[in-house]
Amino acid sequence: MVYTVGEMAKLLGVAASTLRYYDKEGLLPFVERSSGGIRMFRESDIEWLQVIGCMKKAGMSIKDIRQYIEMALQGDDTIDLRLAMFRRQQEVLKQQMAELQHTMEMVDYKCWYYETAKEAGTVDAPQKMELAEVPERFRKIRQELRTAPGTAATM
């Protein structure tokens, strides 16, 4: 089974122009063409496209992804390089995860903040509340929000 660019785009849930753009940027050197020049995506190309999608979600640029594709096409000599690349990406993702956790804590705090404000009818309630009255799990983030990053909040 082969697909045209439009069919494959639909299958993946992206715009056809996006796939053409990726091709132009060298991300799809494995896609063959008909005698008339029309792209013919093969079933097995889906895996490439899924990997590209995941790498994008991991925050990699088109340029970085192209480097990976080029390495992959060079064959088994670049296995070490590709392994190193994904190991580095693992670290990047761990970092992203930690940041996301932190952002979540802030949003959780703000939800508590506005729930408390709602009950009292004024933001003064949470805003001016003594640290000791603030639920324990929000104390750290509250302190952090009120000081510059890198500033020791505890003295």
Next chain:
Amino acid sequence: MVYTVGEMAKLLGVAASTLRYYDKEGLLPFVERSSGGIRMFRESDIEWLQVIGCMKKAGMSIKDIRQYIEMALQGDDTIDLRLAMFRRQQEVLKQQMAELQHTMEMVDYKCWYYETAKEAGTVDAPQKMELAEVPERFRKIRQELRTAPGTAATM
């Protein structure tokens, strides 16, 4: 203690031009000016800036953040709206977290893939391996990568 734009930028680890840009976009209506027109950031403005930073990390646009700031300056009448906004943001972050987890699984799989390839000296080792030989925790993602999203992999 008050700070100029340059000092505050250094404190927060961002470019001064970024703070000026935020101001121009209406994100910093609370920042006062000297008689000569120079921005005078107050200690308490740090909390605003930290919240702006967190909202940005949560993927919110400048425009969305401005709406929040405007609501906050309107006072206690907008508490419900602000609470709703952060609750929505909680959902968005949960979604982001799930996606990040999924991306991580893919990268973990790829690390295993290239470790196996490295040992064998060829990517054929992991690529052509029977599903039963693949470590259990990578089977699902492997199946998923090899089919279009939304396609039932199990039949």
Next chain:
DNA sequence: CTAGAACTTGAAGTTAACTTTAAGTCAAGG
């Protein structure tokens, strides 16, 4: 009082990742 560093503004420039447009070509159904 005067350097000179840091501030001000508006406007133009940058970057990444697409998207749209225009002009033309291909391929399947009738």
Next chain:
DNA sequence: CCTTGACTTAAAGTTAACTTCAAGTTCTAG
């Protein structure tokens, strides 16, 4: 054969979030 919808390319346009520039002003230290 011919229509028609989907394909092709190159080039220009879009968007968000900054960054840089140019010309001028303010503040602080000597």
